[in-house]
Amino acid sequence: MYRVLTLLVICVCFVIGLRAQQLPPTKPVSVNNLLSDDVNNDLPKWQRIGAEYRVRVESFTGGAFKPNNEDAYLLSRLRINMFLLPTTWLKFGFQGQDAHVFGKNQNPAVPPYQDSMDLRQGFVEFGDIEKRSVGIRAGRQELAFGDERLLGNANWLNTARSFDALRGTVRHAGFHADIFAARLVKQQDGEFDWSTPGNNLYGIYGGIEKLVPTATVEPYFLWRRQSGLKTELGIPGISNFGTVGVRWVGKLPANFDYGTEMDKQAGLLGTDTISAWAGHWVLGKTLVNTRFKPRFSVEYNYASGDRNPKDGSRGTFDQLYSTAHDKYGLADQVGWKNIRNVRAGVELKLAKKWGFTGRYDAWWLADLHDALYSAASTVVARNTAGTAGRFIGQELDSVLAYNFSKYLQVGGGFGHIFPGTFLNNTTPGESYNFPYASTTLVF
Numbered sequence: 001m002y003r004v005l006t007l008l009v010i011c012v013c014f015v016i017g018l019r020a021q022q023l024p025p026t027k028p029v030s031v032n033n034l035l036s037d038d039v040n041n042d043l044p045k046w047q048r049i050g051a052e053y054r055v056r057v058e059s060f061t062g063g064a065f066k067p068n069n070e071d072a073y074l075l076s077r078l079r080i081n082m083f084l085l086p087t088t089w090l091k092f093g094f095q096g097q098d099a100h101v102f103g104k105n106q107n108p109a110v111p112p113y114q115d116s117m118d119l120r121q122g123f124v125e126f127g128d129i130e131k132r133s134v135g136i137r138a139g140r141q142e143l144a145f146g147d148e149r150l151l152g153n154a155n156w157l158n159t160a161r162s163f164d165a166l167r168g169t170v171r172h173a174g175f176h177a178d179i180f181a182a183r184l185v186k187q188q189d190g191e192f193d194w195s196t197p198g199n200n201l202y203g204i205y206g207g208i209e210k211l212v213p214t215a216t217v218e219p220y221f222l223w224r225r226q227s228g229l230k231t232e233l234g235i236p237g238i239s240n241f242g243t244v245g246v247r248w249v250g251k252l253p254a255n256f257d258y259g260t261e262m263d264k265q266a267g268l269l270g271t272d273t274i275s276a277w278a279g280h281w282v283l284g285k286t287l288v289n290t291r292f293k294p295r296f297s298v299e300y301n302y303a304s305g306d307r308n309p310k311d312g313s314r315g316t317f318d319q320l321y322s323t324a325h326d327k328y329g330l331a332d333q334v335g336w337k338n339i340r341n342v343r344a345g346v347e348l349k350l351a352k353k354w355g356f357t358g359r360y361d362a363w364w365l366a367d368l369h370d371a372l373y374s375a376a377s378t379v380v381a382r383n384t385a386g387t388a389g390r391f392i393g394q395e396l397d398s399v400l401a402y403n404f405s406k407y408l409q410v411g412g413g414f415g416h417i418f419p420g421t422f423l424n425n426t427t428p429g430e431s432y433n434f435p436y437a438s439t440t441l442v443f
Helices: 001-020 034-042 420-427
Strands: 045-062 069-089 089-102 117-125 134-141 163-174 174-184 194-208 213-230 235-253 256-269 272-286 296-302 339-348 354-365 379-381 391-405 408-419 432-443
Touching: 034 045, 163 194, 235 272, 379 420, 391 420
Parallel strands: none
Antiparallel strands: 045 069, 045 432, 069 089, 089 117, 117 134, 134 163, 163 174, 174 194, 194 213, 213 235, 235 256, 256 272, 272 296, 296 339, 339 354, 354 391, 391 408, 408 432
């Protein structure tokens, strides 16, 4: 516990020190004084460089909901970006990433905590997948769509995520579609990161902006193929299944907003059949004429579970390659698998550059015979007999952020989990605490 408190005090002092340095100087700070701007101004227009450095101190107590199970550590991540634009229709992009962890006792210094300098992105792009009507990008790259519940860059993780992929984009008059074939990059500290055969994702992701007034509808289809797995009876097999879904977000009168995402999965793992589904629904209301402009929201998330681990029929929803951080609790002990989640939140603009978010989560198992899964899809606790109860527990979260500029952000947060019946019956039932503080500098 002493190590936890010491590191947190250091981090808080670091953030306070940064804040003190941010008091208005005698002369306004110019963004042109930043390294990347100075260097880019001296470079030919077809060469662009930049960098990002993030440092975060985080810790936990009550790991695995056990007493005397704690850790505290510092995460650092440096990214160096380079773009070469020889013509208006051709781009080469590169991103090197150096991620390290210091002071960690549990789990060695390996991904997702550490991956020494490696190539995170390296691609060639014809056209422009973000702005032009047609674009093709080939090589190592990020894939992120919607709010990343199924496919994202996992940027919260120190090593994040990238793919070796071929992606094509078309857009026209309020419509766009991306089609891609990708292979997950396997991160290995001390070795070059390669994508490995047998973990492939194919998909088409669309977006329609004029189908519904003040809304965007995003239909999609994803196909995942993964080898090296076993059926429920322990027989080696290959997983092949599809996910068909739609994401729909929009605004309503009186400053209401809404969003939903629904998915159905079907396929095979060897001789096992796969049939699962999930849904996300949220409604928000912003009081624009009130101090702090609060946005209140209520949310419900569901993901199916497996009724019988030996019947050859798989019902657990697969959250694929999601950016799952803070979607079902800041502590990331719950993911979009075998879950019923009720969430309420408030977002406040305390000042021009200060923001606060507070959230409450409550969870229940979708199926009593399946496990509780974390945001990383790992098993947290399981009772196959279905006798441990359905109520998992509750979480209270708070996050404070300060955006000094688009080049410098500081922030911190704290999450506390109150174990419920299921966790009390399957673990020692210790409360889980997750504090963190971070600073990000773009230059």
